[in-house]
Amino acid sequence: MLAHWGLTPWGQTPIAIMEGQMSKGLDKIDFQPVTLRDQVQERMREAIIEGHFKPGERLVERPLCDQLGVSRTVIRETIRYLEAEGLVQILPNRGPIVAYLYWKEAKQIYEIRRMLEMAAAQACAENISVELAKSLRAALEHLNNDRSDMSATELYHATSDFYELIFSGAGHDIAWEVVQRFHARISRLRRLTLSSSNRQYSGPAHMQAICDAICSGDGQAASKAVGSHLDDVMQVAEQLLKGEDDY
Amino acid sequence: MLAHWGLTPWGQTPIAIMEGQMSKGLDKIDFQPVTLRDQVQERMREAIIEGHFKPGERLVERPLCDQLGVSRTVIRETIRYLEAEGLVQILPNRGPIVAYLYWKEAKQIYEIRRMLEMAAAQACAENISVELAKSLRAALEHLNNDRSDMSATELYHATSDFYELIFSGAGHDIAWEVVQRFHARISRLRRLTLSSSNRQYSGPAHMQAICDAICSGDGQAASKAVGSHLDDVMQVAEQLLKGEDDY
DNA sequence: CTTTGTATTATGGTATACCATAACACCAAA
DNA sequence: TTTGGTGTTATGGTATACCATAATACAAAG
Known part of the structure; x- marks a missing residue:
């Protein structure tokens, strides 16, 4: 790891932080110098x-x-x-x-994210375990409770941690590699979305809905909740980008 | 360009080959030293x-x-x-x-490809133009007619050219970036698939079906044809990988 | 004030030097 | 034959030198 x-x-x-489950006993020592x-x-x-x-x-x-x-x-x-x-x-x-990011590319990125995140949410819901449900709820609680204390960067990472749980729970590791890079490419939009005064967007409520659907094992509901979420953030992002650079 | x-x-x-449409008149000269x-x-x-x-x-x-x-x-x-x-x-x-590629990753790559290529085929079909249909047919004809004269590499690139037409026709440039890299990562599987004695796989027929569906403007049929194609190549690839490295 | 010519500077491209350390080869002892 | 110790080598990490050339600054002419 x-x-x-x-x-x-x-x-x-x-500073380097060694986290998570280390290999044990006489397994190979998983260490990579940084x-x-x-x-x-x-x-x-x-x-x-x-x-x-x-x-x-x-x-x-x-x-x-x-x-x-x-x-x-x-x-x-x-x-x-x-x-x-x-x-x-x-x-x-x-x-x-x-790199610049114009709406033409951003739109495509959101559409691909939508496909991949819906598929991951569905698979995660259908493979849910008590342990994973617990981790997801904890990640969301951390996101919600400490939100006002977080910098934009901390918020970005907390959100990514939440999604990473979904993707790994789904076994969609490759999709997560793709989505993670997309998250980075549209990070500026994501930060703008959070600071936007747009009232139609309600990230916390959406993520609660996603989490609830996944934890209840309802693949269809989880997929739908993610789809709705992505539809909303796309709309907000479009308005932001159209306002500043029209391509 | x-x-x-x-x-x-x-x-x-x-050797460098300058191809395609050059900028004209007094447009900015699009040149990047290699x-x-x-x-x-x-x-x-x-x-x-x-x-x-x-x-x-x-x-x-x-x-x-x-x-x-x-x-x-x-x-x-x-x-x-x-x-x-x-x-x-x-x-x-x-x-x-x-990099090694085990079935666990390959499977996920095929599944993402399936989603993205289906979406691209559908959008391309729904946006088809006479010119694009012509280009697609020409690309496929080149693939079919010169197939026996092509090295594995030439076949790989001719196939990629065909798909690139579909993705650019769909306006799915970002998805094409993703798929292109996946193509490279599973290139070995693709080469093995072509040399496989497996009779259930018929790439040329599948691609003809894809091309026909796209050129006739039938998004649903195009999407379905791509889905069938990807289902088949996944199955062949699985058998190949399961036979040599079980992960 | 604008345009053009020219000198200077900034900067990316590329090559090479040096070092630490892990891998490997070899040998001796048990 | 196996194991442990030791010497040697291979190799990636990192720093720095040098160069070509495009960008920039500046001055002169119109």
């Missing part, structure tokens, strides 16, 4: 997701080296990976920038 | 897709440098990108290897 990194704002030093590149990659992905780097902003190598105290090799390999993730794009003769 | 690379087996020199890294990346992806590098095979930096005549920087950045694409995985203390 791979270590993941504690939440650290841009500019602070991350390279500088791993750390920088996580840090820069977080910085993009939380809006520290804005769409269109250039990611110039040497200033990033100075900021993070690493060599250009580490920065270049990190940028390569983030490019493959769709978070960064390379402009000819200008170098890397944080 | 970006140049793409002509098909070149591992060990030969690739770096060594671009070339190596394409080359190595091709080498993995066509089976030159086998799952589990180590991708050792210095021998690859010698083989391709480039520096470790180019190789390392290439490996980073392919890692993000899921074609390469990094083993602790062992370095990069060509």
